[in-house]
Amino acid sequence: MRSISPLAIKLGAFAALSCNELNVLDRLHQRRRTFVSGKDLLHQGQSRSNAYVLAKGWAVSYKLLADGSRQIVNIKVPGDIMGMRSNSLRVSDLGIEPVTDIEVSEVLALDLLEDFRENPRLATAVQWAASRDNAMVVEHLVSIGRRDATRRVAHFFLELEARLRLVGLGTSSGYFCPLTQYILADALGLSAVHVNRCLRKLRQDGLVTFRGESVVFDDHDGLVEFAQFDPAYLDHTGPLLH
Amino acid sequence: MRSISPLAIKLGAFAALSCNELNVLDRLHQRRRTFVSGKDLLHQGQSRSNAYVLAKGWAVSYKLLADGSRQIVNIKVPGDIMGMRSNSLRVSDLGIEPVTDIEVSEVLALDLLEDFRENPRLATAVQWAASRDNAMVVEHLVSIGRRDATRRVAHFFLELEARLRLVGLGTSSGYFCPLTQYILADALGLSAVHVNRCLRKLRQDGLVTFRGESVVFDDHDGLVEFAQFDPAYLDHTGPLLH
């Protein structure tokens, strides 16, 4: 009886994993730790060479500016790898804060490298995930740079949907979403007040309703069209491995 | 008599390269090609598995939106690697356009992998460069999300300075910069008109002057302070290899 971790589900979408590979992933989940909401798991500028796999709960990676404002770079949902600079070992310049109580598996960088040497297919799958994360940061940049506030919010909800579906935590009708409007604001480069107004507009236009920690798509097709959401950047089906 | 390529200079800043490693880099520069300004080198959505090393001239990588607007993700200067998805082989979702006539070295992905297998230190150095590129995209996101227009422009010039100095193309007093104000606008998420206003303000405040394809720092310290420029994200001195 195996309980499949979100990471295993996610990587399984990229490559059909063997029993042995699943076991290796399971072993990663041994050093289990929990962190409480709001208390930083990693501070900006802190030097760390081990990573965490988010098993339960949500977190954000962010950067603080000298004037006190905050820009959230990434929302982390179950199955995501946190705190690993994709390839080389170097100082993390991002802070990571849980937005709910979270459960993570701590992964020592050296262990990971060893596992990868023995399971190159696993290494490829993890690189695929990292490459996908990268594409998301780029799309995030595009969104902030060239979409108006309301479309930005709409696009954000659609991207999250795609990510959550991949780990079985969402459907095309909606998902659980423990983010506050302040967090949305810091992620989207807006003020919390304006995020509120955008949410109202999207609700009144019958597109999405975000209320009480849940996102409900009232008109999914309409929302996709409104936000000009093109999931191509997420669909790195790549060289499917069997 | 060896003419050192910008890429070799850049990687040399990370790891002291052996003669053999320099030779491998030289071999990369054999398949030399040129592209003219304005004609895309890579179209958005085009599938390619080989990369280019920019040897001379400038380019931009960008993403086009359905409404016709453009967001530039990255400015590419000599020594930069273009069109390589850092790790896995997948469809490029970014277009690349030369902003001047450029000279590049085409690198076949397979050749590169072979070289890396034989020269792990080179592989590490290239990964370092990729990681640095990544950090730049993140900082770019932060800039667009949380800095006002004028600071954004100022920060942009300072980042470019650091990048150009690394390949010997700039000093703390200024550098050659063939970008138009329209390109700056597409990179910074602004309109060209507003970029013009920001440039005037920076000039009148005695901080930087951008005119006639050249950036001149009138008050470098003042500009750093104004833009809240912290080059930490560029200083991945990492595990220096000897």
Place this chain on the structure above:
DNA sequence: CGCAACGTTGAAAATCGTCAATCGACGTGG
């Protein structure tokens, strides 16, 4: 109960974009 955090709304102000016009530099065809 009272506090704290989040959500909601309105009004005013700042920032930034759009439109329109002008100017100079440059290259091309006549």
Place this chain on the structure above:
DNA sequence: CCACGTCGATTGACGATTTTCAACGTTGCG
């Protein structure tokens, strides 16, 4: 050589978007 068109830079006026400030409601929790 000159006329012309194009591209980029520049500026002003106006308008749209977004922020800020302020106030109030709601909810959950010690």
